[in-house]
Amino acid sequence: xxxxxxxxxxxxxxxxxxxxxxxxxxxxxxxxxxxxxxxxxxxxxxxxxxxxxxxxxxxxxxxxxxxxxxxxxxxxxxxxxxxxxxxxxxxxxxxxxxxxxxxxxxxxxxxxxxxxxxxxxxxxxxxxxxxxxxxxxxxxxxxxxxxxxxxxxxxxxxxxxxxxxxxxx
Numbered sequence: 001x002x003x004x005x006x007x008x009x010x011x012x013x014x015x016x017x018x019x020x021x022x023x024x025x026x027x028x029x030x031x032x033x034x035x036x037x038x039x040x041x042x043x044x045x046x047x048x049x050x051x052x053x054x055x056x057x058x059x060x061x062x063x064x065x066x067x068x069x070x071x072x073x074x075x076x077x078x079x080x081x082x083x084x085x086x087x088x089x090x091x092x093x094x095x096x097x098x099x100x101x102x103x104x105x106x107x108x109x110x111x112x113x114x115x116x117x118x119x120x121x122x123x124x125x126x127x128x129x130x131x132x133x134x135x136x137x138x139x140x141x142x143x144x145x146x147x148x149x150x151x152x153x154x155x156x157x158x159x160x161x162x163x164x165x166x167x168x169x
Contacts, residue, residue, distance in 0.1 A: 014121075019060040021123050022115035025130030026056020029111050032137045033104055046088035047108055055081055059112040063119015074119075081112045107133060 030052030047055070058081040065074035089105040110133055118126035136143070 015064045018064055018118050018121060018123065019057060021126055022056045022060025022063070022118040023053050024056070025114050025118065025126055025133075026052040026054070026111050028130060028134045029056075029107055029137065032134050033107070036137065036140070046085075046092060047104060052108065052111055055085075055108055055111050056115040056118075059115020059117075060119040061115075062112075063116040063121075065119075066116070067120045074116075078112060078116060082109065085109055085112070103137070107137060 027049055030047065030049035033052065034048045058077060062074035062078040062081075065071065065077065085105050085108045088108075089102055092105075111130070114126045114130050114133070117129075
């Protein structure tokens with residue numbers, strides 16, 4: 001039989017802060033998905049603000065449980081969220097009008113992971129990576145425009161530079 005999880009008051013406030021960060025990271029990504037039109041309209045994908053909030057909290061709860069030495073229970077909760085995301089992608093791809101873009105589902109998996117990081121206390125990492133995810137989601141047109149401007153010579157030069165940098169490091 002499982003012992004009840006008793007969290008001291010100071011630890012409870014810390015857990016609440018962790019869950020708050022996990023939820024906010026999810027909300028930010030969900031707002032971007034709604035703003036971009038991926039969560040609304042006839043071609044809507046699986047998640048918007050509320051779902052991303054819940055996914056962030058799901059990851060956060062899994063992290064808090066893992067930090068409280070209940071990692072098995074946390075893993076079950078996290079895997080439930082991952083299963084939901086996978087099922088949503090499979091259902092979306094069954095729609096003959098759907099494009100094969102999995103960005104929303106990939107973002108949902110990242111939000112679960114960032115929620116987990118926040119739940120185990122890596123607040124700065126979860127917040128910073130969450131901000132980066134939202135930035136990349138919101139800058140789709142600019143990123144695609146930059147890629148269109150890169151030619152083969154630039155790509156080869158960048159590849160050579162990367163190899164030299166790795167050798168030096």
